[in-house]
Amino acid sequence: DAKTTQPPSMDCAEGRAANLPCNHSTISGNEYVYWYRQIHSQGPQYIIHGLKNNETNEMASLIITEDRKSSTLILPHATLRDTAVYYCIVRVEETDSWGKLQFGAGTQVVVTP
Amino acid sequence: NAGVTQTPKFRVLKTGQSMTLLCAQDMNHEYMYWYRQDPGMGLRLIHYSVGEGTTAKGEVPDGYNVSRLKKQNFLLGLESAAPSQTSVYFCASSYGLGNYGYTFGSGTRLTVV
DSSP: OOSOBOOSEEEEETTSOEEEEEEOTTOOTTOEEEEEEEOTTSOOEEEEEESSSOEEOSSOEEEEOTTSSEEEEEESSOOGGGOEEEEEEEEOOOTTTTTOOOOOOOEEEEEEO | OOOEEEEOSEEEEOTTOOEEEEEEESSOOSEEEEEEEOTTSOEEEEEEEEETTEEEEOSSOTTOEEEOSSTTEEEEEESSOOGGGOEEEEEEEESOSSSOOOEEOOOEEEEEO
């Protein structure tokens, strides 16, 4: 089973910041949090990932709480092209997991004009 | 900078036919993965490989076989296609465990009639 919980959907106004929450209360100390998005039926697109510290790149920011039990993906200025399903994934770091990503249902984000 | 290339992009099979899906990556990644995605659902892991000549079962391996004879290629085979295997198939690759991202292909849409 996926180790994350996300809201099934959310709307965001174009030009505003989109804040996508994710709960991962059973995360272990060495497990990374990954965010991907999927537009229509295209291949998942990497957004950002992190372990403990907050991360920022040209696409988004990732805020991880101090206890690491939850995180928030921030799209600073949402555009219509950001409409997609967003997946929050905790990568299992057990020795026999081999870096497998376990996808949940994700959050359907709709950006409106 | 091709990344991960999947061939073919579309295919229609009759029940009982066989086929092979090819995934090729040019990033010298060690780890490769095959996922399937059914309508309205997240991706589920079929098989994966942690290096040339090694493969392992994922979450939904039944009805599929894989081979990794060359580091850059990961093949997914369907020996006797069934309608339940109608899906979109995605390949992904990564350097391995640790602070690395994953690159996904654009998918193969397979219909079994």
